[in-house]
Amino acid sequence: MPLALTVADRAAYRVERVTGLADALARLNQDGFDVVVLDGALPDRHQSVAALRQATPHALILRFSAEHEGGIEWRVVGDGTQGRITRDDADADGFLPTLATLVAHRANQEALHLSEARFRSISEASPLGIFVSDDQGACIYTNPAYHEISGLNFGETHGTDWSMAIHPDDRPGVLAQWHDALRNQTPFQAEVRFVRGDGSVVWTRLNRAVTQDGAMCLGHVETVEDISQRKATEAVLRAAEDDLFAERERAQVTLNSIGDAVLSTNMQGSVTYLNSAAETMTGWPLADALGRPLAEVFRIVDGTTRQNAPNPAQRAISEDRTVGLAANCLLIRRDGTESAIEDSAAPIHNRDGQVAGAVIVFHDVSKSHAAAIKLAHLAQHDFLTGLPNRVLLTERISQAIGLAHRHHAQAALLFIDLDHFKNINDSLGHGVGDQMLKAVAERLSRCVRATDTVGRLGGDEFLILLPEIDQPEDTVWVAEKILASLATPFLIGEHELHVTPSIGIGIYPDDGIDVDTMMQSADTAMYHAKSKGRNNHQFFTSEMNARVVRRLAIESRLHRALKQGEFELYYQPKMDLVSGKMTGAEALIRWHDPELGLVVPEQFMAIAEECGLIVPIGRWVLREACRQVQTWLANGLHAVPVAVNISALEFRHKDFLTSFALTLKETGVPPRFVQVELTESLLMHNAESSMAVLRALKRMGIALVIDDFGTGYSSLSYLKQFPIDTLKIDQSFVRDIVSDGDDASIVSAVIGMGIKLKRRVIAEGVETQEQRAFLLAQHCDEAQGYLFGYPVPAKEFALSLDQQVHGLRE
Numbered sequence: 001m002p003l004a005l006t007v008a009d010r011a012a013y014r015v016e017r018v019t020g021l022a023d024a025l026a027r028l029n030q031d032g033f034d035v036v037v038l039d040g041a042l043p044d045r046h047q048s049v050a051a052l053r054q055a056t057p058h059a060l061i062l063r064f065s066a067e068h069e070g071g072i073e074w075r076v077v078g079d080g081t082q083g084r085i086t087r088d089d090a091d092a093d094g095f096l097p098t099l100a101t102l103v104a105h106r107a108n109q110e111a112l113h114l115s116e117a118r119f120r121s122i123s124e125a126s127p128l129g130i131f132v133s134d135d136q137g138a139c140i141y142t143n144p145a146y147h148e149i150s151g152l153n154f155g156e157t158h159g160t161d162w163s164m165a166i167h168p169d170d171r172p173g174v175l176a177q178w179h180d181a182l183r184n185q186t187p188f189q190a191e192v193r194f195v196r197g198d199g200s201v202v203w204t205r206l207n208r209a210v211t212q213d214g215a216m217c218l219g220h221v222e223t224v225e226d227i228s229q230r231k232a233t234e235a236v237l238r239a240a241e242d243d244l245f246a247e248r249e250r251a252q253v254t255l256n257s258i259g260d261a262v263l264s265t266n267m268q269g270s271v272t273y274l275n276s277a278a279e280t281m282t283g284w285p286l287a288d289a290l291g292r293p294l295a296e297v298f299r300i301v302d303g304t305t306r307q308n309a310p311n312p313a314q315r316a317i318s319e320d321r322t323v324g325l326a327a328n329c330l331l332i333r334r335d336g337t338e339s340a341i342e343d344s345a346a347p348i349h350n351r352d353g354q355v356a357g358a359v360i361v362f363h364d365v366s367k368s369h370a371a372a373i374k375l376a377h378l379a380q381h382d383f384l385t386g387l388p389n390r391v392l393l394t395e396r397i398s399q400a401i402g403l404a405h406r407h408h409a410q411a412a413l414l415f416i417d418l419d420h421f422k423n424i425n426d427s428l429g430h431g432v433g434d435q436m437l438k439a440v441a442e443r444l445s446r447c448v449r450a451t452d453t454v455g456r457l458g459g460d461e462f463l464i465l466l467p468e469i470d471q472p473e474d475t476v477w478v479a480e481k482i483l484a485s486l487a488t489p490f491l492i493g494e495h496e497l498h499v500t501p502s503i504g505i506g507i508y509p510d511d512g513i514d515v516d517t518m519m520q521s522a523d524t525a526m527y528h529a530k531s532k533g534r535n536n537h538q539f540f541t542s543e544m545n546a547r548v549v550r551r552l553a554i555e556s557r558l559h560r561a562l563k564q565g566e567f568e569l570y571y572q573p574k575m576d577l578v579s580g581k582m583t584g585a586e587a588l589i590r591w592h593d594p595e596l597g598l599v600v601p602e603q604f605m606a607i608a609e610e611c612g613l614i615v616p617i618g619r620w621v622l623r624e625a626c627r628q629v630q631t632w633l634a635n636g637l638h639a640v641p642v643a644v645n646i647s648a649l650e651f652r653h654k655d656f657l658t659s660f661a662l663t664l665k666e667t668g669v670p671p672r673f674v675q676v677e678l679t680e681s682l683l684m685h686n687a688e689s690s691m692a693v694l695r696a697l698k699r700m701g702i703a704l705v706i707d708d709f710g711t712g713y714s715s716l717s718y719l720k721q722f723p724i725d726t727l728k729i730d731q732s733f734v735r736d737i738v739s740d741g742d743d744a745s746i747v748s749a750v751i752g753m754g755i756k757l758k759r760r761v762i763a764e765g766v767e768t769q770e771q772r773a774f775l776l777a778q779h780c781d782e783a784q785g786y787l788f789g790y791p792v793p794a795k796e797f798a799l800s801l802d803q804q805v806h807g808l809r810e
């Protein structure tokens with residue numbers, strides 16, 4: 001007896017009984033039933049069950065059992081049924097609810113089975129590794145992807161801890177992170193390295209969560225994603241970024257450390273970059289300048305026209321090539337100040353080689369411009385007076401000659417030398433001398449027209465070029481103007497100074513047709529003016545050339561004279577004015593040239609000084625004078641102290657004192673028989689160093705005489721300090737003491753000063769008894785001059801020594 005049960009829902013169910021297999025099958029074919037219960041006595045049960053199963057594949061087929069023991073047994077038995085139900089159960093009230101529970105349980109089992117099967121297929125197909133652990137953390141499941149990632153099989157993962165595969169270096173951090181997530185109930189995710197079964201390392205991303213049933217922890221599920229590829233890509237990207245950063249940094253540092261200003265623009269002409277130098281030069285900080293139109297930040301104008309200069313960036317972009325800035329360009333800074341700039345603009349290309357903007361590189365050339373202009377000026381001008389120097393003068397004279405030649409005209413050159421300027425320099429120092437030269441330059445410039453050129457050749461020599469003259473006489477008024485202009489005293493500091501010029505004039509084409517000859521002619525004429533008593537002007541004449549030739553000849557002959565012993569010393573007595581006795585002598589050099597005959601110092605000493613020969617000549621003079629005195633002494637003559645003249649060049653020579661002492665030693669002359677005469681201007685020039693040399697001479701026992709006293713510019717305070725024994729009044733004052741009241745006063749004053757300063761005073765150039773009487777009346781100590789004796793050779797002088805009754809004897 002088959003029995004069928006249908007569960008419509010949990011509360012309502014229906015039972016139908018049918019008899020016989022055929023009816024049951026027919027019924028089952030009509031409707032769906034959940035349970036079919038078979039009578040235990042059903043014949044041929046196997047076939048019946050198979051037929052029923054076919055009719056209702058999903059129904060639960062049970063067998064009815066008549067036994068009382070047991071209850072519902074849920075198991076498939078040999079006949080194909082899926083369990084049995086006893087009579088007790090069938091009789092009981094709960095039979096039908098029991099069947100319902102049975103049906104529900106089966107449904108659950110099937111659903112679970114299905115779900116598990118679904119999970120398994122998902123997990124096995126999943127590219128994510130899955131690691132499932134129980135509530136104790138021991139692994140109960142790992143999927144194939146996990147095996148793939150970790151390099152472990154289930155046998156190796158089963159029962160292990162989830163963190164086992166994590167790289168030991170990452171593990172502590174990950175565990176801490178996991179515990180935090182647990183505590184805070186936040187999702188856990190981490191990127192860690194797995195150490196694979198074969199020891200290789202793989203980057204993974206882990207997600208882990210707790211499987212819970214209410215508050216109860218059932219276990220954990222962990223997913224593992226292999227992110228090695230991503231990590232490798234990231235590493236490559238990071239390396240590329242690092243390289244890019246380093247590259248940018250390098251470029252930035254380079255751009256900011258170079259002296260040139262760098263500015264870039266985009267295609268629209270907006271500023272995209274400025275380096276530090278560009279910020280400074282434009283006055284625009286990068287932040288302010290970015291995005292602004294280039295013309296606003298980089299304002300440039302033509303230095304001459306003041307018009308806006310063409311934008312170099314635009315040209316570089318449109319022509320796609322490097323272009324230079326317009327010449328003479330001025331950059332107007334943000335604050336309106338300007339600076340001269342120089343340089344270029346170049347196009348910037350993008351990856352595809354397309355022009356994407358332009359970069360302008362520029363630098364300040366204000367200083368180098370100014371320096372170049374200054375340098376050019378310095379090369380052509382005299383640093384002291386600012387007048388054209390020899391270089392520019394030569395150029396101008398050459399131009400003037402060219403013009404005059406073309407127009408058959410004449411040009412004039414005035415060579416101006418200041419008379420006795422050396423005295424000012426030597427006495428008052430170079431500072432005063434320089435100011436004087438500047439003042440002279442100004443006055444000279446005022447004497448000529450704008451078309452004329454006043455220049456300085458050096459020292460106290462000036463040159464004036466008059467490029468357009470009608471006749472040579474036209475130059476006279478210029479020369480006269482110069483003489484008159486310089487006649488007014490100069491006030492330099494506290495000094496009132498006088499200076500006169502000697503002017504030589506050369507005319508083109510009469511006196512020379514090239515620059516050198518013209519200059520030579522004017523120079524020669526100037527020397528002529530000097531020899532004519534200075535403070536005048538002279539035109540060049542051909543006869544003057546003879547003098548120049550003679551000068552050159554003297555210089556070359558002087559060298560020979562020294563070697564061949566053509567010099568001789570003459571001696572002139574110095575007399576005590578009261579006793580009339582000889583107190584000493586001055587040694588004066590003479591030159592016996594085989595052709596020129598007897599040459600006096602005035603004709604060659606200046607040349608010897610100019611060419612430096614004065615030093616060896618001076619040494620010869622001292623040695624000869626010492627030797628002579630020693631000879632006189634040895635011969636038992638009444639020798640007197642002999643004074644030698646020392647020139648400035650000798651006095652300042654570094655070996656002067658050593659050589660002097662050596663000469664004294666070698667000749668053996670007692671020092672008190674040697675005197676030294678030094679000019680006033682020589683001593684006052686660099687008085688401090690003069691003082692040191694004078695003291696050294698004094699320590700050697702040498703008497704000192706100031707020569708030409710009254711012609712220089714003595715400082716009284718120095719005069720007092722100098723260890724001088726005698727002041728020698730210059731013969732220019734003595735000459736007219738009888739007739740000229742001024743000279744008489746000067747001489748009286750010098751004698752008075754000598755008395756006050758406790759110095760002896762000697763007057764030179766005494767020729768007459770009147771002069772002698774005047775000097776005596778003024779209490780002058782000594783005198784020297786033709787009245788008492790001419791300078792004579794040593795032999796002749798020895799005679800006068802012999803006549804000396806009270807000569808100084810060794």
Ligand SMILES: Nc1nc2c(ncn2[C@@H]2O[C@@H]3COP(=O)(O)O[C@H]4[C@@H](O)[C@H](n5cnc6c(=O)[nH]c(N)nc65)O[C@@H]4COP(=O)(O)O[C@H]3[C@H]2O)c(=O)[nH]1
Nearest residue numbers: 588589600601602621645646647765766767784785786791
């Ligand atoms: N009108 C006139 N002249 C008189 C009279 N008494 C002497 N003199 C000349 O006056 C000059 C005096 O010498 P100084 O002033 O030192 O001037 C010297 C001196 O500065 C220089 N000098 C001469 N010998 C030497 C020397 O050995 N060494 C150096 N460095 N300079 C010397 O040459 C200058 C000229 O020497 P000198 O031609 O010998 O000329 C000498 C002398 O001959 C006189 O009563 N009337």
